[in-house]
Every structure is written in structure tokens, then in C-alpha cells.
Amino acid sequence: MGGYAGFVWWAYGVTALVMAGLVLATWRGLKTRERELKALQDMSPGRRGRSHGVAEEDV
Amino acid sequence: MYVHVPSAWVAMAAYSSMAIASAMALIWKHPLADLIAKSASPIGAAFTFVCLVTGSLWGKPMWGTWWVWDARLTSMLILFFLYLGHMALLNAFDDPARGMKAAAILALAGFVNVPVIKFSVDWWNTLHQPASVTRMGMPKIDPTMLLPLLLMGVGFTMFFVTLLLLRVRLEIVAAKIRSIRLTQIHGGVGVLSSGEAVN
Numbered sequence: 719m720g721g722y723a724g725f726v727w728w729a730y731g732v733t734a735l736v737m738a739g740l741v742l743a744t745w746r747g748l749k750t751r752e753r754e755l756k757a758l759q760d761m762s763p764g765r766r767g768r769s770h771g772v773a774e775e776d777v
Numbered sequence: 778m779y780v781h782v783p784s785a786w787v788a789m790a791a792y793s794s795m796a797i798a799s800a801m802a803l804i805w806k807h808p809l810a811d812l813i814a815k816s817a818s819p820i821g822a823a824f825t826f827v828c829l830v831t832g833s834l835w836g837k838p839m840w841g842t843w844w845v846w847d848a849r850l851t852s853m854l855i856l857f858f859l860y861l862g863h864m865a866l867l868n869a870f871d872d873p874a875r876g877m878k879a880a881a882i883l884a885l886a887g888f889v890n891v892p893v894i895k896f897s898v899d900w901w902n903t904l905h906q907p908a909s910v911t912r913m914g915m916p917k918i919d920p921t922m923l924l925p926l927l928l929m930g931v932g933f934t935m936f937f938v939t940l941l942l943l944r945v946r947l948e949i950v951a952a953k954i955r956s957i958r959l960t961q962i963h964g965g966v967g968v969l970s971s972g973e974a975v976n
Contacts (some may be wrong), residue, residue, distance in 0.1 A: 725838055727832040733780040736827050740820060744940055747869050748947040754782065758957045 779926060781835060782910070783933035784828040785853070786881075789891055791821030791937060792856060795863070796888040799862060799881035809945070811877040812952070814884060815867055816944035820937060822860035829853060846899035849905035859887040890967055 795817040802810035832850065833843045844850065849961045863880045868874035893900075909917040916923055 722838055725834045729780055729834045732830050733784065733827050733835075736823050739824050740940060744943050744947065748943060748950065751947060751950040751954060755954050755957075756955060762957060762961060 778835070779929045781828060782830040783863075784824045784831065785894075787826040787933045787937045788821055788828050788853075788856060790882075790934065791817045791824060791941075792859070792888070792891055794941075795821060796884050796891075799884040802877065803881050803885070805871060807964060808952075809890060811881070812945050812948040813941070814863075814881060815877065816868070816882075816948055817865045819861055820940050820944070822857060824937070825853065825857040828970065829857060833901075843883055847904045848901040849894065849903050852894040852897050855890055855915055856887075858953050859883070863887075891922060951976060962972045 791832050797812045798810045798817065800814040802814060832853075836845070837843050848863040863883055864865075866883055867873075867876045870879065893907075897903060899907055910923070912924065918926065
């Protein structure tokens, strides 16, 4: 690379690291929040729970 | 060059999409527009960081210095600070709606920096090279270098769009969690007040 390999590989390395960090942070954040949401929906007598209740009463 | 230039394109595209989403949020109060602006901000900041670091890494062997207060470099650094400011403002208020409004105003005011970045190499005498791809007439780069550069540009743009969609989904889920928590709090207050009434 004409003596510039050190600079070029550092550039690719930093880019790969930042992109991987972005993907990882986004994916982990999304999965954590989705789990949290599911736990809250299961725990709380939300809309889904109420509609089930109404359906059971109707039956 | 194959990562520095696409990073700069994505950094500016992310800011433009953030400013458009902010304008939509302020004018039409569309709830998704706020979430798009909030989601674009960290991605844009990351690509601006990559652009600055890779540019600095190439500046050392080419110009003999890591950094110069050149118009292009300085305006790009301002873009990075605008992203940081946007993220800070979003989280600076207890009420998320107020934070989003303040951040949207900053995003719109800071949009003036995007054309400054693009034309800084034409308006001022800079160390940074002038536009060689997005210019009037044919690009100045040889096709053997232009094609991989454009491919990288397309790849980076697709990466940005995918990540933006994932982050918007993340923000929607977070909004749902906030909504359920608020309902629980109000429900809790209701139970407490009814209990007090019984006593």
C-alpha cells in the first residue's frame, strides 16, 4: 500500500468497530425493551387482558 | 477514501433526514417524525465521528498533520457537535415532549451547516480537496476508483436506513413501555385515593 497500510487499516478498523458498535447497541436495546414490554403486558391488566376477560364473561 | 467519503455522505444525509423529520414534527406534530429524528441522531453522530477520524488518519500522511482548522474540517466538527447537542437536548427535560421540541428547533437551526459543509471547499481556500464526485459535469475520479466508491456509498446508505428502521422500532417499543408505566402510575393513584376514601 505504498507505506500507507498503517493509516488505511486503522481507518477500516475504526469504521468496522463503530458500525459493529452501532448494530450491537441497537440490537441489544431493541431486544431488552421488547422483553420489558412483554413482561409489562403479561403483568398488567392491559387492553389484551381486559378484552380476554370480556370475552370470557360473554361466553 | 472508500470509508471516509461514504461516511461523510451518510453523516450529511442523516442530518438532512433529521431536519426534515424535525420540521414535520414541529409543523404537523406527527409522533413518528419525532422518533425518526431521535433515532437518526446517534447514527449520524457515529458516521460523523468515523468521517473525522478517517479524514484525520489520511491527513497525517497527505498533509503532514492530523488536524487543521480548515473550513471543511471545522464545519464537519460543528456537525458532530450539533449531533451531540441534539442528543443532549432530547434527554435534558423531564418531559420528553419538551425535549423533542427543543431538539427539533436545534436540528432545524443547525441545518444551515449542511450546505456550508458541501460548499466550504468552493467558498473558502481550503486544504481539503474540492468536490470530485458530486460536481457539475463528470466526476474527476477514474472509473476504476469511482465504481467501488459508489458501491460503498450505496452500502453505507442501506446500512443507515436499516439501522434507522431498527432504532425507530426501538423507540416505538420504548414509548409503549412509558405509556404502560404511566397507566400503572395513574391506576396506582386511583387505588390509593379510593382506599383513602374508604378509610
